[in-house]
Amino acid sequence: MEYCLTVDNVSKRYRNYLALNGVTMRVPKGAIYGFIGKNGAGKTTLIRVICGLQSPTSGTYSIYGATYSSKDIYGARRRMGAIVESPALYGLMTARDNLKHQFMLLGKPSFDGIDELLELVDLKDTGKKLAKNFSLGMRQRLGIAIALASDPDFIVLDEPINGLDPQGIVEIRELILKLNKERNITFLISSHILDELSKIATHYGFIDNGKILKEITSAQLNATCQKRVLFKVDTGDNLCSALDETGLEYKITSPQEGELYGEISISALSDILKSHGITLLKVSESDETLEAYYINLLGGSQND
Amino acid sequence: MIKLLRANLLRISKSVTFWIFVALYTLYPIIIALIEIQTYEPITSDKMLSLNYGVEFFPMQGVIIALLCSILFNADFSNGTLRNKVIIGLSRSKIYLTNLLTMIIISLGLSVIYIIIFFALGMPLLGKFTSSASTIIWMIVDGSLVLMAYSAIMTLIVMTCKNPIASLIISALVITLGALLSYYMDYIVSIPEVITTLSENQFGETIWVQIPNENAPSQAVKAFCRFVTDLLPSGQSFQLSSPGYTHGWTMDMYSRGGLHYWQMALYSLGIIGATSGIGILIFKKNNIK
Structure with missing residues (x-):
C-alpha cells in the first residue's frame, strides 16, 4: 500500500x-x-x-x-x-x-x-x-x-x-x-x-x-462494531440448536441469556426459539458505534 | 522570495493602517516646511532633510517602523496566516528575510516620499543646502541605513517574540532605552575637558581663566561613549538630526572631528547582518502554533 x-x-x-x-x-x-x-x-x-x-x-x-x-x-x-x-x-x-x-x-x-x-x-x-x-x-x-x-x-x-x-x-x-x-x-x-x-x-x-x-480501516471497524441482539429466554435447553438455526454468530453469556451478532427481526427470533420449545422473555438491540468502540478502546488503554 | 514579497506587498496595500501612516508621513514634511517658513529664523534645507531620519533625541522614524512592523507582521501570528506559508513548504529563512525586506522597502519608501516633498516644497521655501554635496549624500546614505537598521531590529523582535503584545512592548522599550542611552552617552561625550571660571590674578583682579575640568571623563571613556552613540540607530538618528544643522551651522556638530559617516554606515550594516542572523536562527527553531 x-x-x-x-x-x-x-x-x-x-x-x-x-x-x-x-x-x-x-x-x-x-x-x-x-x-x-x-x-x-x-x-x-x-x-x-x-x-x-x-x-x-x-x-x-x-x-x-x-x-x-x-x-x-x-x-x-x-x-x-x-x-x-x-x-x-x-x-x-x-x-x-x-x-x-x-x-x-x-x-x-x-x-x-x-x-x-x-x-x-x-x-x-x-x-x-x-x-x-x-x-x-x-x-x-x-x-x-x-x-x-x-x-x-x-x-x-x-x-x-x-x-x-x-x-x-x-x-x-x-x-x-x-x-x-x-x-x-x-x-x-x-x-x-x-x-x-x-x-x-x-x-x-x-x-x-x-x-x-x-x-x-472502516471495514474492520464495521466488522467489529456489528449489531448485537441481546436476549433472555426461559430455559437454556436446546438453545444452541435454536441459535444455530438463525445462521448468525452468537454467544451464550449465561444459561438463559445470550447475544446474537447481526440483524434479525424479533418475531423471527421468537418463532425459531418457540419451535425449539423456548420462550423469549426479553430482547434488546445494541448497535455498537464508533463512539462505543472508541470508549471501549480508551477504557482498555486506561486499564492497561 | 519574490513571490513572498509580492504577496506581502499585496497584503500591505490592503491595510488601512499602512495608508494612514503613508498619509501622515506625507503631511509631516509639508507641515514642517509651512510652519518653518513663517518663523523668524527658519531652519535650513539641511536641517529639514535631516528630520527625515530623526527628530533630535526623539527617534520618530524608529517609533513609526516599530508600529508598522508590529501591526503588519504580528497579524501573521495572531491570524495564524504564518502557518499557511510554512505548510506549503516555504522555508523559514525566506519568510524571515522577506518580512525584513518588506519592512526595509516600507521604511525607505516613506523616506523617499519625504525626500520628494522636501525637494518639491521644502527646498524652494527654505533655500539651498548650506553643507557640501558629499555631506548631504552621506547624510542620506547613513540616514537610510539607520532606517534599515531599525527595520532589522523591529523585524527581529516581531518575528521571534510570538506574543504580539509582548513584541510591541519590547519594541517600545528598545526604542526608549536606545534613545535614553544615546542621550546619556552624548552628554558624557560633550562634557568639556576644560572649564572657564572666575579667578583672581596676582594683582587681585578678577579674571576668566580656563582650568581642567575635574569631572571630565577620560579620553577612553569618551571614545567608548562616542562609539556607542555611533553604533546605536537612535544615536545615529540623533547625530544626523542634531541642532548642528540648524541656522546654517556646519555639519561639524561635535566640533571634534564631525560625524563618523562611514563608521556609522558600517555599524548599521553590522546591525542589519547581526540581527538578521540571530533572528533567522531563533525563528527557525521556534514552535509555531
Whole structure:
C-alpha cells in the first residue's frame, strides 16, 4: 500500500510535558483518515509537527516519501494543504484577495482558478465582504479553498466542523467527500465529533496520551462494531440448536441469556426459539458505534 | 522570495493602517516646511532633510517602523496566516528575510516620499543646502541605513517574540532605552575637558581663566561613549538630526572631528547582518502554533 504520510516513533516534548510519545501511523493514499482522540491527547500537536510548524523531539516522519529533515520535504509540502486549529485568513481582505495572496505565495503565474475555487466552496457571491465578517462556516470553507490553492494531493484538517451549525457540518462533509472522490485527495481529519467522522472516514487512528492506540480501516471497524441482539429466554435447553438455526454468530453469556451478532427481526427470533420449545422473555438491540468502540478502546488503554 | 514579497506587498496595500501612516508621513514634511517658513529664523534645507531620519533625541522614524512592523507582521501570528506559508513548504529563512525586506522597502519608501516633498516644497521655501554635496549624500546614505537598521531590529523582535503584545512592548522599550542611552552617552561625550571660571590674578583682579575640568571623563571613556552613540540607530538618528544643522551651522556638530559617516554606515550594516542572523536562527527553531 502506498502512503502519503508515514510517522515513525515521533515524540514531542514541551519542557516537562510529553505531548507525543512515540507515535507511529500510516495514512494511505486516497484515504479519509479519521484521527480521533480526546482533548490534550496529542492530535493537534501531531498535526503541527507534520505540517512543519514544530519539529519532533525524536522520531521521524515523511510526506510522499520525503523525510522531514531532508530538502525534498519543501517540494512534498507543496502537495499538501492544511487547516490547523482555525482557518488562517486575513480578516481585512475579501475571499478573493485571500486566495490571490495564497496564489502569490505559491508563485502561480496567474489568478486563473480562483473563481473555480470560490465556486467549489460556495463563496463566489461574497463580493467585497471582508473575511472578518464571514460566518464560521464560511471561514472554514475559505480555509479549505486556501488549502486547495496549491492543488494538493493531501489535506490535513484539524477539527474542521467544530462550532459549525448542522447546515455547515453537512456542507463541509459533502465538500470533503466530493474532493476525495473527484480529485482523489487524501484527507487526515481530526475530530471529536465521532458520529460525523464515521460518515466519511475510510481509516481511523485513535490517539490517547500522545500514543496511537490503534489504526483500523472502516471495514474492520464495521466488522467489529456489528449489531448485537441481546436476549433472555426461559430455559437454556436446546438453545444452541435454536441459535444455530438463525445462521448468525452468537454467544451464550449465561444459561438463559445470550447475544446474537447481526440483524434479525424479533418475531423471527421468537418463532425459531418457540419451535425449539423456548420462550423469549426479553430482547434488546445494541448497535455498537464508533463512539462505543472508541470508549471501549480508551477504557482498555486506561486499564492497561 | 519574490513571490513572498509580492504577496506581502499585496497584503500591505490592503491595510488601512499602512495608508494612514503613508498619509501622515506625507503631511509631516509639508507641515514642517509651512510652519518653518513663517518663523523668524527658519531652519535650513539641511536641517529639514535631516528630520527625515530623526527628530533630535526623539527617534520618530524608529517609533513609526516599530508600529508598522508590529501591526503588519504580528497579524501573521495572531491570524495564524504564518502557518499557511510554512505548510506549503516555504522555508523559514525566506519568510524571515522577506518580512525584513518588506519592512526595509516600507521604511525607505516613506523616506523617499519625504525626500520628494522636501525637494518639491521644502527646498524652494527654505533655500539651498548650506553643507557640501558629499555631506548631504552621506547624510542620506547613513540616514537610510539607520532606517534599515531599525527595520532589522523591529523585524527581529516581531518575528521571534510570538506574543504580539509582548513584541510591541519590547519594541517600545528598545526604542526608549536606545534613545535614553544615546542621550546619556552624548552628554558624557560633550562634557568639556576644560572649564572657564572666575579667578583672581596676582594683582587681585578678577579674571576668566580656563582650568581642567575635574569631572571630565577620560579620553577612553569618551571614545567608548562616542562609539556607542555611533553604533546605536537612535544615536545615529540623533547625530544626523542634531541642532548642528540648524541656522546654517556646519555639519561639524561635535566640533571634534564631525560625524563618523562611514563608521556609522558600517555599524548599521553590522546591525542589519547581526540581527538578521540571530533572528533567522531563533525563528527557525521556534514552535509555531
